[in-house]
Amino acid sequence: LPEPIPVAVVGASGYTGAELVRLLLSHAGVRIAAVTAGKRAGEKLHDVFPQFRGLCDAALEAVDAQALARRARVAFLALPHGESAALARDLLADGLLVLDLSADLRLHDAAEHQQWYGQDAAPELRARAVYGLPELHRDRLRDACLVAVPGCYPTATLLALAPLVRGGLISTEGLVVDAKSGVSGAGRNPAPHTHYPEAAEGVRAYGVAGHRHTPEIEQELSEIASRPVRVTFTPHLLPMNRGMLATCYGRANAPAEKLRAALLEAYRDERFVEVAERPPDSAHLRGSNRAHVFATVDARTGQAVAMAAIDNLVKGASGQAVQCMNLALGFPEDEGLRGAGVFP
Amino acid sequence: LPEPIPVAVVGASGYTGAELVRLLLSHAGVRIAAVTAGKRAGEKLHDVFPQFRGLCDAALEAVDAQALARRARVAFLALPHGESAALARDLLADGLLVLDLSADLRLHDAAEHQQWYGQDAAPELRARAVYGLPELHRDRLRDACLVAVPGCYPTATLLALAPLVRGGLISTEGLVVDAKSGVSGAGRNPAPHTHYPEAAEGVRAYGVAGHRHTPEIEQELSEIASRPVRVTFTPHLLPMNRGMLATCYGRANAPAEKLRAALLEAYRDERFVEVAERPPDSAHLRGSNRAHVFATVDARTGQAVAMAAIDNLVKGASGQAVQCMNLALGFPEDEGLRGAGVFP
């Protein structure tokens, strides 16, 4: 057997970091060579995340690009946006494959990035980064050395809409994306709106007409449509840990069966995307890298309704990052990602 | 003090029936004269709903129109659709005020009713029934003797959209309503999709392009707009007991401040509707008859986004029924309905 490749998880005290560790522990081709954290550096990972007791004895280290470069050939950056670009630059220079889960490198257009994020730590890197949605950019990911792993909302939205936009089956004027997410998407830092008694037993929208995942969705749909596409994107916070559902609306240019056929055609050879006969339930994807997509047309109104359900922490973040690594390193695309959803 | 008016709750073994009892117990002008049930007739109400132990000693009776007519002057019918029309006819003939929480009498148009419900037990009653949304039809409710209490989804949707449609501030072409509901809306009968492990920790759409609340929404919006209005309506089931949020989308004909002003103007004198500055959270309405509405415009796309949050069992059903009774009998409109939301 070949030697397992050493990988580093930067930001392992957060939820996407922990999810990377969980998935990588089951990956036959890699070993976890380093896990890092900020404030909790010095602690054992399993003290910060007790699910790893007996499975991973690593201690969290402070981030040190040189040390990482010596010990790892791959680095996953699970950091807040604004914090990963500089580190990515250093690690790239040392020849590592870098998979950045932040938003720093996702937008190709510098002005767009500036407008939505108000800073730009790494304009030159952005040009080199491949947008890590394998179902759209598999070929470019095969020799990528820098991957901008998509956000959870764009992943779900694009899996639902991309085949319909590509086939001209849905109007790109007036697209509406109404998305629903579990609370883990907000990260591990306690905040008023994610305090259990505030988040349980209620639903609310947030980031209305201004959520930062909007330009990612538009960038990819525009590229597919070969013209500028705008979407009205409204995320909602739901009382559940994991899970995401994007419900997408737009004027249909074809009947339901054509939309469904387009999804089936697009995903026929995809390992992780299933076309469902009924509206998908995010619960069936919990803990898994898979997506369930669905499309129909409301014949009375002429509106297409397309949906995708994922686990926001897996296909919406860490699982997708591992999938991208698999492509870049030539592993089977589903290595470390074969687990079925943990239902119920 | 005047003698309290005797009221009957028909279907008190279900959730909307129990909610009627809870609200009516706090109503200064009525007393509960009878509670009925089907299979559980003969049991004490507080054995079926232990929250009433010590508060209501009534026994559930089998339904008997004549017995009810002798003992009550008001009847709330919390029955499945198809079961209430015949009873309503008898009780009306005996001079009772009837508030029907089923869908039997909501649609004015017989063909529409036939198409969506496939039967029609009481075409002649439907013409007499007032659609019980006080914020739209208060005057007609003041002397009503038969009220068709709206569905939960139409209530939330109409509270969000009516002022905007009335003012021409949103296009009536291409309206999309993406609604989210707690599980109590599905009633008390156990079913696979409402089994705890299936409903918890997940979200899914249902009734896509065919939910029976659609024609109610369209009927009322069409009346306001004075032309036929169609909506694409997609309800979603969320892992929470109570609570409903309708997120509505349509092309804006005016900037955000105009939409907001229209809501403020429409609801200035309304006791139960508040215009929120931020997207409302259904958790704040739990157990209350109030609604929180909100509207804005996504300036990038020109789409209006309007929302209303309610408790599906209160403003979406039983509370609204009590509100209608208050209007019909001349009680203060908020009698029995003054409770604030039980949060958290």
Next chain:
Amino acid sequence: LPEPIPVAVVGASGYTGAELVRLLLSHAGVRIAAVTAGKRAGEKLHDVFPQFRGLCDAALEAVDAQALARRARVAFLALPHGESAALARDLLADGLLVLDLSADLRLHDAAEHQQWYGQDAAPELRARAVYGLPELHRDRLRDACLVAVPGCYPTATLLALAPLVRGGLISTEGLVVDAKSGVSGAGRNPAPHTHYPEAAEGVRAYGVAGHRHTPEIEQELSEIASRPVRVTFTPHLLPMNRGMLATCYGRANAPAEKLRAALLEAYRDERFVEVAERPPDSAHLRGSNRAHVFATVDARTGQAVAMAAIDNLVKGASGQAVQCMNLALGFPEDEGLRGAGVFP
């Protein structure tokens, strides 16, 4: 009608404060004259708790004992322990009825207080405070001017055990209390263990062999038993907003029917305590000041099993405080507290 009595809610930006406001708004004999907060002073209460929009227009004020004394005749102190004793002293001196929801004044014994809380801001006040569990100390509450409102765990535990200990039906050696609480009991300040993704979908004990509610339970049981009683008390955090269940174990000195009879006898004339035939469900008490108690004996092992379910924020805190006020001021004991549980 007599003029409503002006009351102040000190600490109205927390959950017990908000619950006081909710209950007091429905109280016919009082009006809310002031609401205070710390960091959020200056904001409208309904901006901090949107459930009060349209129902309470008060602005949160900074705490000022003199200002409160001028405007209110009753003060509810919903403050963290250590913060209320000094204020209570001032308000008492000005003749107000003070109901303290903190732990500052609950323990009669100064050494006990010192041992568990490590400070003692008001030893002289503690002697004057009546322990506000009406089912145990109703007579003393009738002319109280200072009430130490019990903790939620002691309330549930004492309602289950007091009649059994009083009747000698359960051994006071080896008492075990295994208690379960919703997350709202932890207050409104976000913390890691109450972050939604950490608290949802799991259960854990905390404060094992050292929770500060232990000495309260022991104080009251010792007083009833006329000898020192110790309990092994283990609270657990459950994934729900509200609700508390105390499951209590001890060697039975009599068969099940005797235990049940003792509960029935003890609570025959109590407005808020019901003896259930089956193990009670905390869900039925949500939002209500009521308690459901139950006792049986495991005939195989000779162990008594006694339970009480309450809403931790109502009978376990704010509702009980209002009940104490009603007794002290001569209102009907259930004024403002007649609401049935909001179920489901």
Next chain:
Amino acid sequence: LPEPIPVAVVGASGYTGAELVRLLLSHAGVRIAAVTAGKRAGEKLHDVFPQFRGLCDAALEAVDAQALARRARVAFLALPHGESAALARDLLADGLLVLDLSADLRLHDAAEHQQWYGQDAAPELRARAVYGLPELHRDRLRDACLVAVPGCYPTATLLALAPLVRGGLISTEGLVVDAKSGVSGAGRNPAPHTHYPEAAEGVRAYGVAGHRHTPEIEQELSEIASRPVRVTFTPHLLPMNRGMLATCYGRANAPAEKLRAALLEAYRDERFVEVAERPPDSAHLRGSNRAHVFATVDARTGQAVAMAAIDNLVKGASGQAVQCMNLALGFPEDEGLRGAGVFP
């Protein structure tokens, strides 16, 4: 590589059946040769459990012992009690390794079985069955051909108590087990008490002084103690999908550090049991075959408090069954069971 061993999952339309499939799909040494169901025979497994779309294309078959015996060498029986013994007999006769997840074969004593289950389909089989808790009976499992997989509550309870009872560190008189379970333990058939609105946001005990898992716990503890041991066992239903916590109480015969040392010693070489420094949280075990145990002594009262947290569907059922199969067939004990808990 050796040919994978064909295994059958009987009862794959229930939760433990589905969990077996999930785990066996990740097992390198077996392949799923048949999945059976009752009413849903004929459907695809992934239509009954959509989490398997794209991962398992098997169709559910009606149960047929001869057909199973021809195609499989191992059978997991995930059937209601009373239904598996006869099938087990046939499959055993055909030489299959049988792992029975029902209660039919767990109790060694026929009279005990009769008393708690009121029937006895297979007295002769019970003598041959090994109680499948590897941490207690590993050696006997190595050459077992019939395994009675323990119940979820006994698993958690015995992992917490066995080392303490074995070491004489806890009195076997007056043992109390207060257990908490997620709703998935009740199976997949909808019922009133597991209807989402009834089970969410509340906690209640059930089966007080009479739950059928009691004699299993007593059988194993009695064997360890070499004298009859009785436990007072009270299970509680909690609003969560998965997860179980057993909190166990008994008079301590030694200080806390001795209890902790006994746990550490007992589980030093165990792959699936970790001794935690703090009370364990069931959330960390979700989806995993691991257990976290903890023990301390309340020095004030002399009571030992011992806990174990597991996932009721994994270590409490299907994972443990796979672990037993691994032992019986000589696979690495953790094959198919290496996954960390899916947290959050």
